Amino acid sequence: MPTSQSHEVVIVGGGAAGIATAASMLKRRPSLDIAIIEPSEVHAYQPGWTMVGGGVFEPEVTVRPMSRVMPKGVDWIKAAAASFQPENNQVTLQDGSTIRYELLIVAPGIRLAWEKIAGLEETLGKNGVTSNYRYDLAPYTWQLVQQLRKGRAIFTQPPMPIKCAGAPQKAMYLSCDHWLQRGVLGDIEVEFRNAGGVLFGVADYVPALMEYVEKYHIGLKLGSNLVAVDGPAQKATFKTEAGEVMCDFDMLHVVPPQVAPQFLADSPLAAESGFVDVDQHTLQHVRYPNVFGLGDAGSMPNAKTAAAARKQAPVVAVNALRQLDCKGPTAGYDGYGSCPLTVERGKIVLAEFGYGGKLMPSFPTWLIDGTKAQRLSWMLKADALPWIYWNGMLKGREWLAGPGNMIAH
Template sequence: MTTLQTTNKRHVVVVVGGGTAGLAVAAALLRRQPDLDVAVIEPSEDHYYQPGWTLVGGGDMTAAQTQRREAEVMPQKAVWIKDAVTSFQPAENRLTLAGGGTLEYRFLVVAVGLQIDWDAIEGLPETLGKNGVTSNYRYDLAPYTHQLTESFDGGEALFTQPAMPIKCAGAPQKALYLSADTFQRRGVKANIGFYNQGGAMFSVPAYAKALDKIIAGYGATPYFKHDLIAVDGDQRTATFRTEDGTVTRHFDLLHVVPPQSAPDFIKTSPLAGAAGWVSVDKHRLRHTRYDNVFALGDCTDTPNAKTMAAARRQFPVVVAGLLQALGHTSEAAEYDGYGACPLTTEHGKVMLAEFRYGGEVMASFPLDPRVPRRTYWALKRYFFPWLYWNVMLKGRDWSWPEHKPRPRLTAQPA
């Protein structure tokens, strides 16, 4: 691995983002073409297995188990540029770096994830990590969630969910279920409320009905069309916008999931679509205006769930498209919108919700996917982390045929 702090060079493939999707693409490209000139732009020194933070909040993993050094997971044959991108000039096949340099490319892969808009909720940044306010969406706060649930002695426990899209749409209620299960096991009485900006427990009706029963089983109350807009940590109050105005609720414990959006430098770039996300064909993951630009993961405008499972299904499609465009293969592939959400309904059980575009249920196992199972908990707790570090980040394709990208009948022009 070559590490560059600044550069004015040109690379054949430039991957912007050294997170899940970006590293999977870079590793897979170099696995197929070891001599290919691939650069990865990533400023961070640390890499996180973010799906594990729900389990950290529940006390079922430690934060340290979700963290590794970026150098440990960066593909050895990649050029690592420790910098951040500030702007794109796709008409010139060029981008600008925060360090002041520019970089040219033949092909660009954008995999920068999304940004969490903590400041969008008045008073939230000042009270996070104290006054009973927490969020599993931050590495340093997930342990505080566990601390709060273990020390909770009764009262009002509020859990929020913002407008979609967000990364892992099931994570807000995962935090609720694990906390509620902990309260029950400890014999603590709690008034639990799920304040959801949306109108249902889940976007896929088949799973939503099953989750209605699960949340009711905990005696928790869902409040739909309730959007958190302000938090007063000292007074322990949360204010929500509803269709009829605003309401304020007292809390003893508040788990917040803030609004999320495309990163600001994406919103203002020529790559963005109307909603600010990178605009790509939802099947080919190729940009709608710039044919040598691909994008995947949470930063795109594809109408799928923003999950690790989606990125796992997307990266072979991008790799196939790049190799075809480079003339290394005549194969191409399509993404069908596959996503999955392992919903931790209690300590020791998971509902494995799998689906694709159109809300169509896609079950990998010959079992009713709406039923929480201990087997799926084992997948979530043990197998998926292993898969992440040892398979996905190494650029290896998922081995099951139904989870491989579907070949196109005819090759697409480069």
């Protein structure tokens, strides 16, 4: 039987962005009545899946029960949101129940659109076709890397937006490093087929990455978009400016096209892109002042990474509480995103940048120069960042992530 309930604050999404925002708000105002709408029983540290695919992490360390990461005092609604009625301050769930709110925070993430590549879904996890973008497939990536001794390995990247734009390359570099150590790289033809026109969107990091492209003898194919896969025949079809090309493969690491969740895209909250239509600095909805959006579902033109959500959560926490108090926003988000590019086992190019591709290093360059492959950056990703995620970000501890000052715009 559909029911109705109401809460002061309703958050749609129990991923990194939703949980971190709830925790940050409760740190500031412990008496808040917050509900999180999230159907999943499991919470995943998705940046760890690259490391699983590279044989560095065991998959189990990247997941925890959702019940363990829900902030204390939050009402967890174990259901999926189906639609928004912002004129009535209401969210409708898939079972027809309604949740009313004073303030809404929209953070349902991004949808992996596997179905947009013909033949892909039926061959994932077999025939040499894998993806680190899924928990259950990342171990298969590592299995394929260990087994491959000769042949062709193709790594793909679809058009933007995608979460963690560096992840398609990370999988490739870690695979190549393993093959190099095993002495088989010379017998493997490696291709990076990227739908975009550049290797990486921020030019300052490209020289360091190109060193590894050359070191591993990777065939760089830009403007090449995967449109179909024939798993049993091990053939992949790419759309290029010159027309369609079909390539044989022995291993195919696929990154799926990514879109806004349908229930969001169909709602009054969506921008033309399908993502929640917010001001890129205050993260407040451009039409509904009591609605905020962040994380991968936001319309902001930043890199969609967990590091971005870590910086956005305190901004939303401050501005949302001010909205509840009938005041204007004072905190601003500067577009910060981070992409630790694993170029070999033990070294990382730590890309950190904001809006407009502006470099935004967290550390002095004498300690970590993000434009070069460094061992300290690897230690940060392998050891420090997972710990900071579980024990800092999800607990409302804003280490290196306090809310910025209001940005003039």
